[in-house]
Amino acid sequence: GQNIDQPTEMTATEGAIVQINCTYQTSGFNGLFWYQQHAGEAPTFLSYNVLDGLEEKGRFSSFLSRSKGYSYLLLKELQMKDSASYLCAANSGNTPLVFGKGTRLSVIA
Amino acid sequence: IAGITQAPTSQILAAGRRMTLRCTQDMRHNAMYWYRQDLGLGLRLIHYSNTAGTTGKGEVPDGYSVSRANTDDFPLTLASAVPSQTSVYFCASSDSTGPHNEQFFGPGTRLTVL
Numbered sequence: 001g002q003n004i005d006q007p008t009e010m011t012a013t014e015g016a017i018v019q020i021n022c023t024y025q026t027s028g029f030n031g032l033f034w035y036q037q038h039a040g041e042a043p044t045f046l047s048y049n050v051l052d053g054l055e056e057k058g059r060f061s062s063f064l065s066r067s068k069g070y071s072y073l074l075l076k077e078l079q080m081k082d083s084a085s086y087l088c089a090a091n092s093g094n095t096p097l098v099f100g101k102g103t104r105l106s107v108i109a
Numbered sequence: 110i111a112g113i114t115q116a117p118t119s120q121i122l123a124a125g126r127r128m129t130l131r132c133t134q135d136m137r138h139n140a141m142y143w144y145r146q147d148l149g150l151g152l153r154l155i156h157y158s159n160t161a162g163t164t165g166k167g168e169v170p171d172g173y174s175v176s177r178a179n180t181d182d183f184p185l186t187l188a189s190a191v192p193s194q195t196s197v198y199f200c201a202s203s204d205s206t207g208p209h210n211e212q213f214f215g216p217g218t219r220l221t222v223l
Contacts, residue, residue: 008149030208042199042214043152050209087152094159094207096142096167101151 002026004100006088011106012078020073020103022088032071033089033097034062043087046073075105083107112136115200115215122190122222130185130218132200140203141183142212143167143175145196152199158183159205190222 003025012018024032031050035043049055049064049071061074073086085102092098113134122128134141143155144167154167158177172194174186183202187194198218203210 033211042216044214045211048209048211091208091210094205096140096154096157097212098154099144099152101149 002090002092002098004088004090004098006086006100006103008101009104009106011108012075014078014080014107014109016078017074017076018078018105020075020086020105022071022073022100024069024071024088024090024098024100026090026092026098028093028095029066029069030091030093032062032064033091034071034073035087035089037085037087037102039084046086048091078107080107080109113200113202113213113215115198115218117218118216119219120221122187122220124191124222125189128187128190128220130187130198130200130220132183132185132215133181134183134200134202134213134215135181136202136213137180138202138213139180139205140210141177142201142203143173143183143185144199144201145169145194146199146217147196155185155198190220192222194220195222196220 006022034046037043047062054063087102089097089099116131142157144152156175200215201212203212
């Protein structure tokens with residue numbers, strides 16, 4: 001089977017750095033997606049990691065370790081607008097994405 | 110149309126009624142998906158289609174049916190709605206189901222079954 005785990009909720013302070021972890025167990029793993037979803041809106045794409053290591057995209061970075069079945073999303077210089085749910089999703093073989101349940105991030109002043 | 114659209118935006122439905130949620134994309138994507146999203150349960154795949162003319166079952170297919178007569182449209186039908194089908198429904202599309210195929214999501218349909 002396939003299993004994706006991520007924390008349910010996190011709180012962080014404006015201007016700080018937060019790391020959202022995701023562990024996965026899938027067969028035929030290809031890569032790991034991160035999506036952002038604001039309340040009442042649709043998920044939107046943030047990043048996709050195929051190779052091990054860190055990929056940086058502005059204030060957001062995503063890391064993957066294929067051997068450990070582990071990924072994290074790093075958000076720097078947090079802003080209030082970063083309050084949202086963050087979904088990790090594993091891409092395996094030619095099957096549809098398997099999503100984690102999402103991590104609800106609250107950014108406080 | 111730009112991207113992926115869903116209709117209706119929201120709907121209140123009596124239990125036992127039949128309902129079709131519509132989804133249309135203009136990106137010529139081969140693959141399309143239907144998810145439901147419930148608090149604490151995340152996005153769960155209902156049905157998907159790798160290409161026009163084919164469909165497949167996801168994690169929670171019972172009580173739902175889909176068809177894919179052409180590339181652009183992927184309607185989801187609830188034959189006889191039940192209160193447990195109260196949820197937010199998202200349609201999504203991607204170029205294929207292979208590697209690095211980002212899914213694009215529609216705005217969602219909020220369905221309440223009473």
